[in-house]
Amino acid sequence: MAFTDAQLERYSRHILLSEVGVKGQKKLQSAKVLIIGAGGLGAPAALYLAAAGVGTIGIADADAVDLSNLQRQVIHATPDVGKAKVISAKETMEAINPDVTVNACRMFVNAGNVMDLISGYDFIIDGTDNFPAKFLINDACVLGKKPFSHAGIIRFKGQLTTYVPGQGPCYRCVFKQPPPPDAVPTCRQAGVIGAVGGVIGSLQAMEAVKYILSKGDLLTGFLLTYDALKMDFRKIKLPLDKSCAVCGEHPAILAPFDYEQAVCDLNGH
Amino acid sequence: MKITLAGEKKEYEEGLTVAGLIALQQVETPEYVTVSVNDKFIQGGTFAETVLEDGDVVEFLYFMGGGR
Numbered sequence: 001m002a003f004t005d006a007q008l009e010r011y012s013r014h015i016l017l018s019e020v021g022v023k024g025q026k027k028l029q030s031a032k033v034l035i036i037g038a039g040g041l042g043a044p045a046a047l048y049l050a051a052a053g054v055g056t057i058g059i060a061d062a063d064a065v066d067l068s069n070l071q072r073q074v075i076h077a078t079p080d081v082g083k084a085k086v087i088s089a090k091e092t093m094e095a096i097n098p099d100v101t102v103n104a105c106r107m108f109v110n111a112g113n114v115m116d117l118i119s120g121y122d123f124i125i126d127g128t129d130n131f132p133a134k135f136l137i138n139d140a141c142v143l144g145k146k147p148f149s150h151a152g153i154i155r156f157k158g159q160l161t162t163y164v165p166g167q168g169p170c171y172r173c174v175f176k177q178p179p180p181p182d183a184v185p186t187c188r189q190a191g192v193i194g195a196v197g198g199v200i201g202s203l204q205a206m207e208a209v210k211y212i213l214s215k216g217d218l219l220t221g222f223l224l225t226y227d228a229l230k231m232d233f234r235k236i237k238l239p240l241d242k243s244c245a246v247c248g249e250h251p252a253i254l255a256p257f258d259y260e261q262a263v264c265d266l267n268g269h
Numbered sequence: 270m271k272i273t274l275a276g277e278k279k280e281y282e283e284g285l286t287v288a289g290l291i292a293l294q295q296v297e298t299p300e301y302v303t304v305s306v307n308d309k310f311i312q313g314g315t316f317a318e319t320v321l322e323d324g325d326v327v328e329f330l331y332f333m334g335g336g337r
């Protein structure tokens with residue numbers, strides 16, 4: 001279907017780019033991206049992907065908007081406090097761009113539902129805030145052969161990498177298993193500057209857009225680290241681990257499974 | 270000997286191990302850091318016996334769990 005005049009105007013700054021054009025904008029329109037976690041990372045990622053005209057955006061989260069979220073989760077506003085995050089996020093995305101179909105999935109993602117959840121999407125964005133979820137998403141995407149963007153933020157720092165099936169290491173190649181519950185601080189315990197989520201979440205959206213357009217170089221095989229206080233970005237090469245438990249030559253993990261959740265993180269739910 | 274850690278080249282004493290370098294850097298959670306030397310991962314249990322050499326390029330990779 002051809003773009004309407006209003007759509008041509010809406011996406012004119014994209015269409016001007018030789019890497020996008022009308023053809024690329026069509027690719028965005030037919031793309032399906034899933035964002036897991038409608039928080040500090042998921043909020044900016046969702047805003048940019050909706051504004052960019054990604055045709056179908058899934059957003060999964062079990063929580064309701066809390067006052068303490070608003071310092072960084074820019075997709076939610078003060079009147080949304082108490083509302084399901086996925087509903088608040090859906091309303092904001094649809095207000096920005098009515099072209100976008102938003103699938104709001106109010107759920108805890110776990111081993112029992114993750115394969116089904118990711119199956120309909122072209123690219124997954126991990127915007128979760130805990131290690132069990134990050135390992136679960138990694139394993140599910142490796143097993144389900146889905147490209148995804150992994151990211152983490154804390155205090156003044158953030159980092160991200162992109163996994164594309166068959167093209168580089170996964171999260172588990174680098175980090176074998178989650179640290180024991182409560183061993184490594186999370187945002188809830190340690191704090192985070194809101195704009196760090198904005199920087200890293202926007203980069204996750206950028207990776208999704210580049211993947212959809214098949215343009216440029218993705219962060220496959222690299223971890224991009226950001227230190228806001230030092231104002232330093234570093235791109236660290238990630239070796240492939242042939243003995244990786246999920247993407248290696250003889251994988252031990254053949255189905256997604258759940259790790260125990262840190263007690264301090266459960267308290268917040 | 271000179272070792273490049275996190276992109277910065279510095280002078281270190283001969284015989285320094287990966288575990289020794291982690292201790293020198295006062296890493297926040299040393300038991301959960303992933304280490305690569307010359308673009309190869311060092312196995313978790315072998316930090317104390319892995320001796321660094323002049324010219325090695327070392328990276329520390331940290332868990333970062335936040336996001337929401």
Ligand SMILES: [Zn+2]
Nearest residue numbers: 170173244247
């Ligand atoms: Zn792997």
